[in-house]
Amino acid sequence: MRSRAETLYRDVLRFADGSTKGLLQILVASAQKSTYQRIVSCPTYPVPANSAGLHLAVDQFLEMIHSSGVHVPTLLARIFLSVRQLKERKRTGTFFTAASVAEWALAKGLLTSSDDVCDAGAGTGVFADAILRNGQPIRSYVGVENDPVLALCAAHALEALNAPECYRLWYANFLLLGKTDFTARGLAVPTAVIANPPFVRSRNLTGRARIRAALKSSLGVTVPSLAGSGSYFISRAADLAGAPKSAEGRPKGKLLFFLPKEAAGAAHVQRLLDDLRRTHGWTSQQFAIPNKQTGVDRHASNALALFFLFEQTASATAPRPRESVPRACLQDVVHVKRGISTGFNEFFVLTDEEVRRRKILKKRLCKVLPTRISIKTKQFSEADWDQLRLSNHPCWLLALPKGEIEDFEPAIQEYLKEGLRRGVHETPTAKTYRAWFSIPVPSSTPDVFVTYLFRGVPRFILNDAGVLNLTNILGGRFVSAVPEAKRRELIVDSLNAQAKHWTKAGRQYKGGLMKIEPKELCRLPIDSSLLKLFDWKKPKAVPRSLFD
């Protein structure tokens, strides 16, 4: 960076003073009408307060981004890094590609003048800059970005680069975009998607069930449950850039993805790549990135190692082989697991009367569904559990932390000593635990119970009582939170309707009794309409009170 630009950069940093609010004041106050016109679905940015020094900061900012010899996306990324905490950036996977890496990839000449390029998670527009620098004409560019501050940074970058008008930004969640969303906004459906996708663990991915369901129905590919956001980006990109059947004259679909080594080596990523190849003809080549530590802030979280080029080969337009189109199955909506194994229920699961007599404190106990009961209804309520408890069923699970017996209160000490006399510590299950009396208890209770032993077909029962389960019954947790009682009920009704088709599921025992293991249960087919019950709308993301 030239020294004048460096001085201006420092002045801008000083004004922003480490706050998003400060940076946004400058970005908004220095934006022209044409800057906003670059942004499709432009969010409503707050009006900047007329604070001291803003005019000067705006002049400095504009002079800085228009200085010759500066790399605008990198400058904007560095300023953005100064206002966004690392913790927050890790949560959203926001790291920036170094100019040299973007240029290295684009110089491979992969894009053509007939390509409509989508930059998924555009950040500050480093790939738009590299395409322009590379001098390869393309038909259009749209950078999709779901952070409103970055969307505006990238729009400034396009303006400063004097990018053609067909270079646009779109403030949107890339993972929720389908081809018709592009056409509805007058944008070309992409033929090529480029991305350094955010790497966010699947459990932190907002609206995961909805995204998975949408991908399954449009692409026919199930994103593996352990997959992080990178796999979702690849799948969404493959869906968008994949050729429709009547695609004569259209350039081959291409995906240009930057991935860290670990992500590329993960078994679930390999599985996804296999699925994309088999079902849609996407073949991939890997290139090692010459300079491994690539991020603008050189943070290890952005240590990209591989550049993947996916191309859709001719076989892509062939009809999908039927068996390779995965159908929705139970594990897409419910994760089913065995219940808690105590190895000695008579000792660990107590009745109300025993709890009272032995003076065991409530903090040492968890509510549990007793064994040897039959539940006829589709819901198990707190009142049902109370009734069982009052009729002296063992409803309390002894849940003790690890530690020395002597560290517990006298009542527990006495009970554990009795356990030793009864040989509870010698059961095979007890031997698998670090402390024989400390049974691992899950942090959440299941949403549903599923009959482990049954006649006919398995049955789902809503766990309205919020109790844990033992090994006599399976526990299922919904893939995403379903707080509304009505929707929970609909889901259970729908699951039971699906189960009616599972007549061949499970293993038969004497007398027609059936048993089903969680693994088999998880693979049973469900109708994709069930996925929609998990497809709830979250309120639209708006910039969080950026100016207050």
Ligand SMILES: C[S@@+](CC[C@H](N)C(=O)[O-])C[C@H]1O[C@@H](n2cnc3c(N)ncnc32)[C@H](O)[C@@H]1O
């Ligand atoms: C690893 S950064 C890469 C930024 C830029 N492409 C680069 O290479 O410098 C990922 C970007 O994706 C954006 N992002 C994350 N999730 C997104 C989503 N669901 N839709 C659109 N953008 C998203 C982040 O805000 C961030 O700017």
